[in-house]
Amino acid sequence: MNVNSGGVMAYIRLKDIAEKANVSINTVSRALKDQDDIGVETKKRIQEIADDLGYIPNASASQLRTKSNKMIGVVITHMDNAFYARILQGINDAVADLGYTILALSSGENLDKENTILKTLIANRVDGTIIVPSCDLENTLDYDHLGVPHITIVRKGNRNSRSYFISDSLESGRIAARHFYSIGRKNPAYIGFDLPVSCNRDRLQGFQQNLEEFGIPLLSERVMHCPATHKAAYEQATDLLRRDTKIDSIFVYNDIMSLGVLRAIHDLGLSIPSDIRILGHDDISDAHFYTPSLSSIRVPKYRLGYDSATELVGIIRDSSFPQRNVTYQPELIIRET
Amino acid sequence: MNVNSGGVMAYIRLKDIAEKANVSINTVSRALKDQDDIGVETKKRIQEIADDLGYIPNASASQLRTKSNKMIGVVITHMDNAFYARILQGINDAVADLGYTILALSSGENLDKENTILKTLIANRVDGTIIVPSCDLENTLDYDHLGVPHITIVRKGNRNSRSYFISDSLESGRIAARHFYSIGRKNPAYIGFDLPVSCNRDRLQGFQQNLEEFGIPLLSERVMHCPATHKAAYEQATDLLRRDTKIDSIFVYNDIMSLGVLRAIHDLGLSIPSDIRILGHDDISDAHFYTPSLSSIRVPKYRLGYDSATELVGIIRDSSFPQRNVTYQPELIIRET
DNA sequence: GGACCAGGATCTGACGTCTTA
């Protein structure tokens, strides 16, 4: 930091260091990058001066020149959602080690907003993007023409994007069906997410198909959809269980909604697991501590984030890097519900 | 997007638009900003061409020239924490309306990492920062010399930063004491956060002092500290309650830890509220749905984020903007625990 | 008919860094 003629704070520039060290700007630039075509002495002296002055390079200037700002754009649907928060953590940890910073924004599952966000990311000339396509079944955004490498996660994106890292939702549905069958439940229900996303469609489809193979029908009046909140799920479950007292098991779209469902069951005076069994999805860290502790289908959230980010950096660094699609297998975690 | 001579994708520049429109670069620049010293016809024509070409301005170039990139840096301790996630939402909503984007990073309550993050934010020449000082009681980072306006939130920062937006933690402690007193509990305990942060110190202090005024001692062996996780709190509570069966009420640092405490009590076969009562803090959205539903002390998270961000933008836009300190009053929410 | 004016567009240079010679 500096105080210039106007009395206003100004950032230290290479030029300031150069003047103090009596060398050219260029020499300073190279010295601070620890390049080796420069005298050891000079280099050391310059680095000390830079430290003294508290020099912090201007990323904008650097990006303008080098076309890279070491930033990865991330678009997720919701920040305040344990599932995505955990994925984000994985992404962050992966890229931090590789010298990148993430610019993460949330779309709120809104296509217009997602589009705006993508423009913001491009305006900032991020080196690559990781995207959770909002409402993927109706999403027509064209990620391939963003001009930067991208990977979609959690959902493929409607155009079958070049590279995606997802969890197998069909399999999640099948796992749920197998689970309910194996514990002898014959009257299952499904409480899903009310937006056009493939994970909801696939989970329901896998659930339904596999149940049928076991000779268990999934009645259409036992399939409901609502927003992914505690409250909405609470209301939906209350309604469902009041209407239909035969239901003995519910597969719920995610753990956040499951918490609402658990509470609804409690308030209705039903008991878990004797009257009814609940299976959530995602296995967020809270699930283990709910009362009763929630059975769930685990998705490797952190790893999905970490791996996809590592892959993206690979693509950024070497455009001939082979594009991969990775599908993780979910895992059944049985607890008290 | 463009394909240049090398066959590589390149972003559209003002120059490309200028050539197509047969005007100077500058005219394009002004036209796209909808400035009024330009012919209406020309302006419209230029805007259409820009649209056609899918022009997205280069924020780095713009920042280099104007010294502003419309970004606000945000440093919080943890992304995957409902309390901070909600604050972040407030910040995001506030600045989005004002044309700013947030660059949010998490320190993990680690001073070195916080320092690194601040450097990253400065390197990106953000227009201002909102900071949750990690380990504020031992934090010696000097925010006043960052070179950009800043506001600290949740915690003041050890240097009594110029402007802060916090919740009154002393009052939280007092509220807890009053609450336990009013329901006739005489053997309270406190499970706190094991890092040197003022909110923990103040809550404990307010709690203890007020209890004493009511003639209720807070025994030192009933005050424990641990990491802010479900698991650590579960273990701590289990340990505490096994050791000391007289405890009839626990004030817990936050709701995340409270969930672990609730579960510990359940596993020990104790009942809530007859045997023991629990009071959490923050009132995260889950609390209402826990079983039993968690009594908590509400902090206006969203508003704290929204207001502080609005304030910061005010300061950025007008450096003579009066600097304020805002302290929100927490509110007792009594539920089943 | 010359001086003046305003609107509309252009020219020049600079921001801080880094590559090329």
Place this chain on the structure above:
DNA sequence: GTAAGACGTCAGATCCTGGTC
């Protein structure tokens, strides 16, 4: 080790053109 120039954008000054008084 240096010097020169470029990256894309934008502020400020400059230069037109045609119209008025």
